[in-house]
Amino acid sequence: MPPGALAIDENPLILQLLRWADDALVLGHRLSEWCGRAPTPEEDLALANIALDQIGLARTLYAEAGARSGHTEDQLAYLRTDRQYRNCLLVEQPNGDFAHTIVRQLFYSAFADPFWRAACASSAAEIAAIAAKAEKESAYHLRHAAEWLIRLGDGTDESHRRASVALAALWPFTEELFEADGADAALIADGVIPDPAAIRLPWDSTVGSVLVRATLPRPPAGWMRSGGRRGLHSEQLGLLLAEMQNLQRAYPGANW
Amino acid sequence: MNEADEALRRRALESAASVVDPEIPSLTIADLGILRGVVVRDGEVEVSITPTYSGCPAMSLITLDIQTALARAGIANARIRTVLSPAWTTDWLTDAGRAKLAEAGIAPPPPGASRRALFTEAAPRCPRCGSVDTEQISEFGSTACKSLHRCRVCREPFDTFKCH
Numbered sequence: 524m525p526p527g528a529l530a531i532d533e534n535p536l537i538l539q540l541l542r543w544a545d546d547a548l549v550l551g552h553r554l555s556e557w558c559g560r561a562p563t564p565e566e567d568l569a570l571a572n573i574a575l576d577q578i579g580l581a582r583t584l585y586a587e588a589g590a591r592s593g594h595t596e597d598q599l600a601y602l603r604t605d606r607q608y609r610n611c612l613l614v615e616q617p618n619g620d621f622a623h624t625i626v627r628q629l630f631y632s633a634f635a636d637p638f639w640r641a642a643c644a645s646s647a648a649e650i651a652a653i654a655a656k657a658e659k660e661s662a663y664h665l666r667h668a669a670e671w672l673i674r675l676g677d678g679t680d681e682s683h684r685r686a687s688v689a690l691a692a693l694w695p696f697t698e699e700l701f702e703a704d705g706a707d708a709a710l711i712a713d714g715v716i717p718d719p720a721a722i723r724l725p726w727d728s729t730v731g732s733v734l735v736r737a738t739l740p741r742p743p744a745g746w747m748r749s750g751g752r753r754g755l756h757s758e759q760l761g762l763l764l765a766e767m768q769n770l771q772r773a774y775p776g777a778n779w
Numbered sequence: 780m781n782e783a784d785e786a787l788r789r790r791a792l793e794s795a796a797s798v799v800d801p802e803i804p805s806l807t808i809a810d811l812g813i814l815r816g817v818v819v820r821d822g823e824v825e826v827s828i829t830p831t832y833s834g835c836p837a838m839s840l841i842t843l844d845i846q847t848a849l850a851r852a853g854i855a856n857a858r859i860r861t862v863l864s865p866a867w868t869t870d871w872l873t874d875a876g877r878a879k880l881a882e883a884g885i886a887p888p889p890p891g892a893s894r895r896a897l898f899t900e901a902a903p904r905c906p907r908c909g910s911v912d913t914e915q916i917s918e919f920g921s922t923a924c925k926s927l928h929r930c931r932v933c934r935e936p937f938d939t940f941k942c943h
Contacts, residue, residue: 551834565916565917565919565927566917568917568919568921569917569918569919571919572919572920572923574834575832575834575836575923576832576833576834576923577834579830579832579833579835580833580834583863648864651864652863652864652866653863655863655864655865656830656833656863656866657833659868660832660833663918663941666918667919
């Protein structure tokens with residue numbers, strides 16, 4: 524174990540909870556970077572609100588994982604290394620311009636919304652309860668991203684061009700959303716977690732219909748990136764964590 | 780439950796129900812449906828609350844305010860439990876809560892609005908002039924539970940409590 528890593532006994536369920544929690548925290552952190560810098564005050568509020576929803580969801584999931592692994596929410600968020608983070612690569616991608624952020628939001632929300640809806644039927648009561656909360660919020664996030672992407676794609680030449688660039692840049696990160704590995708198999712079979720592969724159909728349909736309305740062509744199939752779920756991240760995550768964890772690393776246990 | 784416990788439970792419920800939402804101080808947590816229940820076991824009080832949105836930053840302050848209200852009523856060491864299931868919904872807003880929202884200039888959630896509709900939503904009624912000729916400025920308002928609108932008749936902006 525590298526220095527600075529947190530010792531965690533990762534059974535499949537803990538690992539799964541951490542994957543979801545890390546998605547929510549990393550995306551929430553990214554969105555919070557827009558605070559005070561969004562194109563309009565309304566959009567500033569919107570992105571900050573969505574960030575808050577994500578961080579709230581992350582806290583609930585970390586509490587649930589921590590109850591099983593014997594850690595606090597803060598330990599899981601602040602004291603794991605990048606290799607211990609299990610979020611998908613999509614959510615750690617930098618904000619870029621507004622089009623990049625909106626495309627990232629659309630890709631993620633179009634997955635999260637049907638995913639959490641499916642998770643409401645989990646055989647684990649705790650997961651079903653968390654999902655019922657997340658599902659309601661993800662519907663808003665999806666609508667927000669969809670409305671914006673249509674406005675950008677079907678807007679000016681410049682907004683259309685930027686939306687196309689963002690679409691092409693982030694498309695290779697979408698395949699990872701539907702990945703499952705050996706650790707998931709038993710949990711999926713027991714109905715504890717939904718099969719992410721089953722979300723591909725609703726995702727395709729949502730993203731497809733939004734792209735049509737946005738007059739944006741669907742990017743061609745090509746090489747897809749993956750690795751986040753196993754802790755293999757892009758350089759950007761390390762930088763994000765360095766900023767987020769700095770205080771707890773420098774002053775362990777610091778409190779408000 | 781014995782009589783003493785039942786009296787304690789009522790006193791605790793009354794105190795907890797008087798706590799206001801720090802972000803919408805004209806409404807109590809009972810009006811909003813955040814307060815889910817009070818139970819007494821062996822003289823120990825447990826208050827259950829549920830968040831409106833998972834990231835609601837008011838939850839820790841609400842917890843503290845409940846403890847303070849109970850302490851004022853002579854009930855120390857009450858346990859505050861956060862429950863997630865069933866998930867909070869605007870259907871739990873009481874009629875009194877809806878009336879207070881409108882009075883505070885916040886439109887109550889439009890009845891029958893579908894939060895699942897991807898693009899369309901019924902226009903809320905302007906809490907100032909009562910017109911339904913209103914438009915949405917942003918789906919995300921000053922707090923997680925509100926969206927921002929404008930009345931085309933009286934030209935005033937207003938908040939709407941989101942259907943959830």
